[in-house]
Amino acid sequence: MFISLLILLALPIVDTYCVRSIQLRGIAQFFFGTLIVCFFLLMFVGSQQLHVDEPYTTIGTIATIYYLSYFIIIIPIVGIIEITLIDIALDNKL
Secondary structure: OHHHHHHHHHHHHHHOOOOOOOOOHHHHHHHHHHHHHHHHHHHHHHHHHOOOHHHOOOOHHHHHHHHHHHHHHHHHHHHHHHHHOOOOOOOHHO
16 A cells, blocks of 8 residues: 555656646547546455455456556656657658
């Protein structure tokens, strides 16, 4: 739990994109949508207190790995990809 709080504190450093808005960032919008789905999936798995069976533990583990990797891996990679795509588009116009 402590790691999840540290990840949220590191978000301003990890985000490599120059614009903070997500409205014009299609790739980031897709991954943010999957984060929302993952969040609700984790809420559902966490509410199943009496059913610690195999599908719930596996789904919870996969969703937790994705949730944490979103902040550590996906946000910086998407920022780099989108900056590269913008640079390529601007170079082609010149």
